Amino acid sequence: MCMAESINAQIVERPRPEEWNQLIDGARFMDRFLPMPDGKRQKGIWGTADVAERFVDNGIENPDTSFWGGNILKDKDGLYHLYVCGWPENSPKGHMFWPKSTVFHAVSKNLHGPYSIRQTIGKGHNPEAYMLDDGRIVIYVIDGYYIADSYDGPWEYKHFDFDTRDRRIIEGLSNLTFARRSDGSRLMVCRGGGVWISRDGIAPYRQITEERVYPKVDGRFEDPVVWRDSLQYHLIVNDWLGRIAYYERSLDGVHWVVEQGEAYVPGVSVHKDGYVENWFKYERLKVFQDEEGRVVQTNFAVIDTIKWNDLPNDNHSSKNICIPMNKGMLMEVLNEEPIDGNTRTIEVLIKGEKGFKPAKELDLASLRFGSYNEVNFGRGCKAIDMKKKGKDVIITFDGQGSGIDADEFAPKLIGKNKKGEMVFGYAKLPYINYRPAILSSMKPVYNANGKCVEIVIENFGLSDSKESNLTLTAADGTVLTADVPSLKPYAKTTVKLNADKEFKLDGCKVTVTTSGKVVHTQKW
Known part of the structure; x- marks a missing residue:
């Protein structure tokens, strides 16, 4: 098979809904990607011309090792721990050696790297690490998990117990992803899109849904990533064949809304000077969250060519990269009564934070607030007044055209700051129970x-x-x-x-x- 035929076998052009052409800046999740931190460029390294000027010290990269999926934890001393899988670049099957990959523990003083390997943990693929409430570290891998009392081990390999609760398992139990709930329990989404709950993150995971929670569109879905911030759940799932990912939000982790627009597509890794690290595949998205649960950085497994064309001792390979994110603003609605079409004005508190002074920075005229179905298209409520309250501000919006109804749990704001940069946020509603029964x-x-x-x-x-x-x-x-x-x-x-x-x-x-x-x- 020639190169062109191989690539075509890995790509299907998915038609986008016509309405997506009307989305404004800030509507898509991918609008939140920021330029990568400046780093070291190096000539004469592996890779196609599309990634020849990449930052080799971003994430983790080694000419002798092909890296793939992984995520990052931060310890109390400020050291970052990346748990990532990889295999020798000269493996007999090249990238197709992945079923025999090894889990590595790498560290860095910087969130974006460079990460250097501290220890080899053991066999496993597509790790996702998380900390239990008792301080133990869990590293999920396909078919099992490692657990230890510290970031450095010693590691014990075990298997999760799964209770299907009379339900079929959707597409098997692989590529699991986990989100901590406020009581320390864990919500898990499997590759097929089923939702499971564990009381402590280790005890049996019990399935509570049967139908997948993914968008009801044609797609070869894999690599889900789920997380929860101080307001709501978030989920991104990748259509590997169409090379497009979708973004969803949820109040309870079971019932989801799909926001319009791509979550990410190839080419989201951009330098400050505009150079694009145009990797062929972006997979295994993972997130690093701040103390409010907002995403401040994403990690991707990337490869410069079709996987089957990455052979031993050639000019192709893979690595794990880091991309900073616009984390959004902290917001809450002050109206005590439920908002509907008759609400005349809506008051929204936007919190000031370190490095963010809303009274000085926000462009009031640009702000739009309401349902994502309105705001994502430049509609929604217009701001009519702003009052400073300490380091915070209270913005009053004309209630007309909010699109907010009884099903709304986190209305959205999109706008600009005075530098012309996109700002966004989701607001807490005072009359919504954010810990609902299921x-x-x-x-x-x-x-x-x-x-x-x-x-x-x-x-x-x-x-x-x-x-x-x-x-x-x-x-x-x-x-x-x-x-x-x-x-x-x-x-x-x-x-x-x-x-x-x-x-x-x-x-x-x-x-x-x-x-x-x-x-x-x-x-x-």
């Missing part, structure tokens, strides 16, 4: 002795659930209903629905409604 059912079972159908309902959320209504709809249209009592976090109950004769459960559907809103559906 009800999930087990498979219905017919109890012949009790002449009833029994369904176990569990609350995987972080707040008590409200009294709810459960509806069981059979394939033949028969409907049974019952009440579901309030459940504390992680509690469960068995709901019994009267059925005088055996109820055909194949193909049935369970629906749970709270305060008139559907909060859970599951087909069995």
Whole structure:
């Protein structure tokens, strides 16, 4: 196969929705990428002409090792720890040696690198490291994980336990990604887009969804990355064949909205002078978060050519790069009553921070606020007043055209500062519970002795659930209903629905409604 044919086999041009042509700066997640910190350029190194002038001291790079996925943790002394996988560049199968890759522990005094290897941990691919609330370090790899009491080990290899809760597993359990919840539990998304919960990040991961949470578009999805900030959950998933990634947000980690525009595409690694490190593939996105959970840097595994063309002892290879991000502003809405189409004005508090003085820096006339469906297209509420409050500001917006409805949990702001640079943020709403209940059912079972159908309902959320209504709809249209009592976090109950004769459960559907809103559906 010639080079052109190989590349074409790895690329499908995905048509974008026509409306994406109307998106403004700040609408797309990829608008948040900032220029890479200045570094060292070196001639005569591996790589195609598209990356010949890259920063060799950004992230981790070694001519003898092909690096791939990894992420960064920071210790209390300010040292950065990159847990990354790689393999010898001269491996007999080149890049296709990846199933036998090794996990390395590398360190740097700078977030963007350069990182140097401190230790070899063991075999494994596509690591994602996180710290448990007890201080132990977990490094997930495909098919297992390493755990240690410190950043430097010693490391013990183990396997997670998974409880499917009567559900099918979507596309296997690989390329897992994890987000800490406020009580120390972990939400996990698997490669196929299923959502799982663990009480402590080690205890069994229990599946609470069956359908994938990815965008409902054509795509070969992989490499999800999930995280939570002080406001909401975020998820990015990559269509490796179309070389386009999508960005989603969620209140609870289960129900997601997909924002318009690309999360990233090839070419997001740009120098301050405008030079583009135009890597062929950007995969294994990981994030480094600040104390508020906002993304301040992303890491990518990158390669200069099609993977199958990266051969031993050639001019091709891969590395892990670091790109700084616009982290956004901290914001909260001050209106105590729910916002709707009749709201006349909306007051938004924007917090000042180290290096950011909103009263001096923001271009008031440029600011737009409201639903992402409005703001991303340059619509939304216009700012009409700004008052300073200490180091913060309170901006008053005309309430007309906000697009905010009862489903909104984090309205968006896009605008410019006085230098013409993009600013953005998502605002907390005072009437939204950001630790909601999450009800999930087990498979219905017919109890012949009790002449009833029994369904176990569990609350995987972080707040008590409200009294709810459960509806069981059979394939033949028969409907049974019952009440579901309030459940504390992680509690469960068995709901019994009267059925005088055996109820055909194949193909049935369970629906749970709270305060008139559907909060859970599951087909069995």
